[in-house]
Amino acid sequence: MIYRVLAKSYTRTIVAALVALVFSLIITSIVLSVSGFNPPSTFQAMFEFGKDPDSIVNTVNRAATYYLSALAVAIGFRMNLFNIGVDGQYRLAAMLAAAAGGAWALPAVLHQVVIILVAVVVGGLWAAIAAFLKVTRGVSEVISTIMLNFIASGLIAFLLNPQRLAVKVAGSNNIGTEPISSSGRMPGISYPGSELKIYSFVLVAMLAGIAFWYMINRTRFGFDLRATGLSQSAAVASGVDAKRMVVVAMVMSGAVAGMVGMPQLLGGSYSYSLDFPTGIGFTGIGIALLGRNSPVGIAFASLLWAFLDQSSQILDFNDIPKEIVAITQAAVLLSVVIVYEVVTRVGQRIDQRHVAAQLGEVPA
Amino acid sequence: MIEQEVRAPAPDTARSSGLTRGLLIGLGVFVALILLRLITGESDITSSGTMGATLALAVPIGMAALGGLWSERSGVVNIGLEGMMTFGTWGAAFGAYFSGSPWLGLLGGVVAGALGGLLHAIATVTFGVDHIVSGVAITILAPGVTRYLSDLLFTDEQGGGATQSPPLPNFPTWSVPGVGKPLGSLEKHHWILVSDLAGLVRGVLTGLSPVTLIAILLVPASFYLLWRTAFGLRLRSCGENPFAAESLGVKVYRMKYAAVVISGALAGLGGVFLAMVASSNYQEGQVNGRGYIGLAAMIFGNWRPGMVAGGAGLFGYADALQLRGGAGAVHAMLLLIGIGLLALAIWRGYKGRVVAAAISAVVGVGVLVWFFLTDALPREIVTYSPHITTLLVLAFAAQRLRMPAADGLRYRRGGGH
Numbered sequence: 089m090i091y092r093v094l095a096k097s098y099t100r101t102i103v104a105a106l107v108a109l110v111f112s113l114i115i116t117s118i119v120l121s122v123s124g125f126n127p128p129s130t131f132q133a134m135f136e137f138g139k140d141p142d143s144i145v146n147t148v149n150r151a152a153t154y155y156l157s158a159l160a161v162a163i164g165f166r167m168n169l170f171n172i173g174v175d176g177q178y179r180l181a182a183m184l185a186a187a188a189g190g191a192w193a194l195p196a197v198l199h200q201v202v203i204i205l206v207a208v209v210v211g212g213l214w215a216a217i218a219a220f221l222k223v224t225r226g227v228s229e230v231i232s233t234i235m236l237n238f239i240a241s242g243l244i245a246f247l248l249n250p251q252r253l254a255v256k257v258a259g260s261n262n263i264g265t266e267p268i269s270s271s272g273r274m275p276g277i278s279y280p281g282s283e284l285k286i287y288s289f290v291l292v293a294m295l296a297g298i299a300f301w302y303m304i305n306r307t308r309f310g311f312d313l314r315a316t317g318l319s320q321s322a323a324v325a326s327g328v329d330a331k332r333m334v335v336v337a338m339v340m341s342g343a344v345a346g347m348v349g350m351p352q353l354l355g356g357s358y359s360y361s362l363d364f365p366t367g368i369g370f371t372g373i374g375i376a377l378l379g380r381n382s383p384v385g386i387a388f389a390s391l392l393w394a395f396l397d398q399s400s401q402i403l404d405f406n407d408i409p410k411e412i413v414a415i416t417q418a419a420v421l422l423s424v425v426i427v428y429e430v431v432t433r434v435g436q437r438i439d440q441r442h443v444a445a446q447l448g449e450v451p452a
Numbered sequence: 453m454i455e456q457e458v459r460a461p462a463p464d465t466a467r468s469s470g471l472t473r474g475l476l477i478g479l480g481v482f483v484a485l486i487l488l489r490l491i492t493g494e495s496d497i498t499s500s501g502t503m504g505a506t507l508a509l510a511v512p513i514g515m516a517a518l519g520g521l522w523s524e525r526s527g528v529v530n531i532g533l534e535g536m537m538t539f540g541t542w543g544a545a546f547g548a549y550f551s552g553s554p555w556l557g558l559l560g561g562v563v564a565g566a567l568g569g570l571l572h573a574i575a576t577v578t579f580g581v582d583h584i585v586s587g588v589a590i591t592i593l594a595p596g597v598t599r600y601l602s603d604l605l606f607t608d609e610q611g612g613g614a615t616q617s618p619p620l621p622n623f624p625t626w627s628v629p630g631v632g633k634p635l636g637s638l639e640k641h642h643w644i645l646v647s648d649l650a651g652l653v654r655g656v657l658t659g660l661s662p663v664t665l666i667a668i669l670l671v672p673a674s675f676y677l678l679w680r681t682a683f684g685l686r687l688r689s690c691g692e693n694p695f696a697a698e699s700l701g702v703k704v705y706r707m708k709y710a711a712v713v714i715s716g717a718l719a720g721l722g723g724v725f726l727a728m729v730a731s732s733n734y735q736e737g738q739v740n741g742r743g744y745i746g747l748a749a750m751i752f753g754n755w756r757p758g759m760v761a762g763g764a765g766l767f768g769y770a771d772a773l774q775l776r777g778g779a780g781a782v783h784a785m786l787l788l789i790g791i792g793l794l795a796l797a798i799w800r801g802y803k804g805r806v807v808a809a810a811i812s813a814v815v816g817v818g819v820l821v822w823f824f825l826t827d828a829l830p831r832e833i834v835t836y837s838p839h840i841t842t843l844l845v846l847a848f849a850a851q852r853l854r855m856p857a858a859d860g861l862r863y864r865r866g867g868g869h
Contacts, residue, residue: 119600123604170584170588172588221843221846221847225846225847225848227843227846227847228751228846230531230584230744230747231744231747231748231751231842231846232843232846234741234744235741235744235745235748235839235840235842235843236843237741238741238836238839239833239836239839239840239843241836242832242833242835242836242839243832243833245832245833245835246830246832246833249832370592373588373592374588374589374592377585377588377589409599409600409603409604409614411596411599411600411603411614412600413596414595414596414597414599414600415593415596415597415600417592417596418589418592418593418596418597419593421589421592421593422571422575422586422589422590422593425575425581425582425585425586425589426575426579426581429579429580429581430579433580
């Protein structure tokens with residue numbers, strides 16, 4: 089019976105995710121109790137606020153952004169390539185795309201396409217630096233992408249200056265790029281019961297997820313990618329060009345990362361200013377790990393993450409620090425990787441026993 | 453890190469010549485800096501202020517690097533150093549503020565870092581989670597935990613808040629007696645070599661905090677423990693070939709646990725320095741990538757304590773120069789980098805590597821043109837010169853490195869057949 093349940097890898101994933109979720113709720117409850125708060129009423133307040141229509145719209149919008157970020161991370165993770173630089177890639181891409189979109193007047197559709205293309209190209213090129221350093225100089229992509237995040241911050245600070253690409257935002261101390269005119273904006277989708285609109289870029293994020301699934305599971309490239317991730321030496325022996333794989337996967341990851349800022353840019357803010365959201369690249373790493381690098385898993389993980397972020401907004405009104413959610417998220421993340429490891433190991437042992445029984449041997 | 457070129461270990465006799473070579477390189481760099489100061493007139497290049505700041509900024513990077521070294525010598529990649537340092541900054545604030553004693557702050561930071569290390573050890577050693585995944589998870593975990601705890605414990609205190617602690621008690625500082633004044637007057641004369649040396653010595657020997665002294669002593673102590681004791685030999689054997697170590701009766705899990713917890717404690721000490729010596733309170737985001745720069749220093753230092761300390765010094769200098777000398781002094785560095793690249797090009801040409809020589813020459817000329825056409829670098833970018841230095845150093849130096857052979861590999865007891 090247990091064998092049947094654990095035989096399929098996706099059921100293992102689901103079991104791991106559920107166990108991790110329960111475990112992290114227990115951890116969160118303990119932390120809340122120790123801090124003198126009542127866990128059930130806290131969870132209830134979050135849930136009540138989270139199912140409000142406005143909250144749902146915000147959750148979906150946020151999840152789309154997280155989803156793209158996690159997809160970008162997952163492309164690399166699938167071949168054991170750690171692109172920690174999604175954060176710098178999307179910020180630089182969003183900033184330059186916003187500047188381009190604000191500066192150029194183009195007809196609708198073409199305008200949006202050009203903005204997205206600029207973002208994708210900038211993201212890909214910024215990631216290409218790390219790929220180049222890795223294949224030519226053997227520099228670990230973990231370190232180089234992290235350094236590139238910082239350098240991107242410097243470049244953005246340099247460019248986002250009234251003498252260069254920025255203008256003062258009317259009525260505030262904020263500065264930002266020239267707002268994109270209406271021909272470059274993406275209209276939102278209405279949601280019953282809410283004044284807020286769902287970004288139409290959510291649909292693009294979904295398409296990206298389907299494309300990711302197709303590429304990984306149905307193309308030669310995806311096969312090579314997975315093979316390299318499982319065993320680099322075996323992949324090289326069967327004719328995979330490891331260096332080329334590194335470059336292509338990294339650039340692809342950066343290109344997807346370039347789209348991370350687009351839902352917000354084209355659907356909400358229309359300009360890159362000092363208060364543009366930061367840190368989504370790191371959130372994406374967590375969500376990719378939580379979703380086991382699969383497009384469906386990541387979708388659930390980003391919805392969960394976005395729901396927690398959104399519903400925690402109510403906690404400050406109840407005098408509970410809303411950072412409790414960060415603890416829940418981190419606990420989910422750390423426990424899911426551990427539980428998955430354990431479930432896999434148990435599953436393997438059951439597999440071995442099952443095979444041994446069928447062969448009529450006594451398991452050792 | 454795993455894909456870096458693996459070479460046979462250098463024979464043990466090479467160490468003394470390595471030390472001499474290190475000293476010679478250091479001397480050469482110092483002379484080059486003096487020349488640069490003379491040519492460009494940027495006195496901050498060798499001032500005691502910059503040298504003191506170099507030491508101060510090298511300490512947290514060096515502690516992270518040393519932490520990484522301990523962990524990776526036992527075969528566990530520790531990318532979570534950044535998170536462990538964050539725990540360290542908060543633990544220092546917690547210990548120091550609520551006890552009123554800086555020493556308990558030191559203890560608090562080290563323990564908090566060690567707990568982060570313990571978490572990493574549980575995930576990677578006991579459960580066999582991928583080392584980078586666990587490290588990244590810990591780095592994501594740390595800011596959330598510290599923010600929550602600060603919100604809970606510091607917001608009601610005078611001067612505290614969700615993102616920072618109240619002001620913390622200071623460590624007493626200590627200077628080598630009879631050094632400060634005479635060297636200070638020597639330095640003011642701007643005599644070639646003498647004043648520069650005075651700046652270096654004065655900067656390093658005055659206003660020292662106990663944390664700095666402990667950190668400096670930990671470098672030779674780590675070398676002694678890891679290379680001169682049975683414990684160190686066993687620990688390193690786990691990083692080279694855990695199955696061979698296991699067959700000789702070494703308790704591999706226990707060794708790895710010890711190494712990773714020590715690693716976290718060292719990172720925590722770096723955090724203590726940031727919160728209590730480099731600054732007067734805990735602030736969110738204080739670590740600011742230093743854990744990762746420390747890892748780069750460790751790679752640059754070829755997983756050996758002396759070289760790792762040198763790497764930390766280099767990054768500390770890059771940081772100190774941008775803080776003290778600002779855009780002008782960093783601009784002057786372009787001259788040095790340009791000439792260095794041209795020298796590298798000649799060396800490579802001499803060795804017959806034409807393509808590499810051409811690349812170095814082109815980049816070198818480009819840097820020199822940049823130097824002569826501008827007066828200063830943009831302030832926004834100069835702020836990140838330690839990070840740019842890290843990237844450049846890794847790009848130009850990451851060649852003849854030898855990491856522990858089983859670094860980052862998953863180990864299960866009894867799995868080596």
